[in-house]
Amino acid sequence: MLPAALVLAFSGYTGYSLPARLRTLSAEDDTEDAVASLSAPPPKSDFERRFSLEARFGIAAPTGALGVAAEFAFVPRLGLGCGLGTNILGVEYACWLRVRPILGRHRALTLASGVSSAPFTQNEAWAGGVFGPFAGALAQGREGPAPPERDFERAYWLNADLGYESRRGAFLFRVFGGAAVLLNPSDGVVQASSSPDAEPADPVLHVLAYAGLGVGFAE
Numbered sequence: 001m002l003p004a005a006l007v008l009a010f011s012g013y014t015g016y017s018l019p020a021r022l023r024t025l026s027a028e029d030d031t032e033d034a035v036a037s038l039s040a041p042p043p044k045s046d047f048e049r050r051f052s053l054e055a056r057f058g059i060a061a062p063t064g065a066l067g068v069a070a071e072f073a074f075v076p077r078l079g080l081g082c083g084l085g086t087n088i089l090g091v092e093y094a095c096w097l098r099v100r101p102i103l104g105r106h107r108a109l110t111l112a113s114g115v116s117s118a119p120f121t122q123n124e125a126w127a128g129g130v131f132g133p134f135a136g137a138l139a140q141g142r143e144g145p146a147p148p149e150r151d152f153e154r155a156y157w158l159n160a161d162l163g164y165e166s167r168r169g170a171f172l173f174r175v176f177g178g179a180a181v182l183l184n185p186s187d188g189v190v191q192a193s194s195s196p197d198a199e200p201a202d203p204v205l206h207v208l209a210y211a212g213l214g215v216g217f218a219e
Contacts (some may be wrong), residue, residue, distance in 0.1 A: 044219070045105045046167035047076040053174055054216025056085060061212035062094035062116035062159045062180070069214060071093075076102060081112075092118030096159065110163040110176065117185075120155035122188060122205050123147075126147040129209040130177070148201045150188040157208070158183055170217045177211040 057065040063069055067085015074080070082095040096114025103109065120126070126148055161178025182205060188200045 001061040010118070014082075019073065025037040030177075035216050036214040045076065045102065046169060047073075047100065047102055047108060049167070049170070049218035050076075050079075052079075052081075052132065052172055052216060052218040054174070054214040055084060056212055056214045058208035058210060058212025060087075060180070060208055061085075062092070062096065062157070062210070063212075064088075064118065067092065069216075071098065073100075076100065081114075087118050087120070089121060090119035091118060100165065106167055108165045108167075110162075110165050110174065111180075111190055112163070112176070113158075113160045116139070116157045116180070117154055122150040122202065124202075127202065127205050127208075129180075130211045145193065145199070147199045149176045149191045150183070150201055150204060151191060155187070156180065159210075161210070167218060170219060172214070172216050172218050174214045175211075176213070177209070180208045180210055182206050182208070 050073045052071045052073075054069050056063045056069050058065060058067075059133045061067075061099040063083040064085035064087035067083050069081055069083030071081030077100045079098045079100065080095075081098060082093075084091060084093050086092060094114060094116035096112045098110055098112040101109045101111075108194055157180040159180045161176045161179060163174055163176030165172070167173075185204045185206060
């Protein structure tokens with residue numbers, strides 16, 4: 001039996017065979033690539049980009065109807081931003097702090113709060129904020145003179161809004177809506193009406209609804 005076993009051993013017969021991938025390793029194997037893919041870090045979230053610059057469009061928004069905004073994120077979920085624009089009546093300035101609950105690599109909710117300042121006229125259209133176009137259209141159909149306007153050389157607002165942000169690489173898109181609280185309501189000056197039939201001025205406005213969107217890039 002022993003000589004037969006030695007003959008079988010030297011002839012290469014072992015009773016089983018190893019898998020081909022374990023018995024041989026050809027030069028064409030992608031072993032190094034496979035190891036590299038396993039050790040590579042996961043792809044970064046697009047919200048790792050800390051600085052953003054965007055064009056802003058809005059109705060009664062903190063940066064007006066048309067403006068620009070820049071933001072720096074201390075961490076992906078927290079950033080400080082400032083911007084400026086125009087609300088037709090004049091230049092509007094704004095700064096805010098934004099909290100960003102991230103939903104995935106490309107999407108996040110946003111919650112921002114800050115202050116803004118701009119010339120402001122309280123009338124039947126402007127007092128409607130985001131609903132201003134609708135309120136203005138209704139006012140045009142009214143009978144008799146409109147109530148006197150209330151002018152603010154510089155109104156100061158405390159803003160808070162909820163939004164949605166999407167990023168694809170460097171491209172950024174956001175939509176948001178919120179409310180602004182007037183901080184200096186006593187500074188409004190009621191304009192005298194030229195009509196004796198004019199109604200009394202409306203009570204001073206305290207809260208203004210707004211909405212807007214932004215398009216830009218992050219780096």
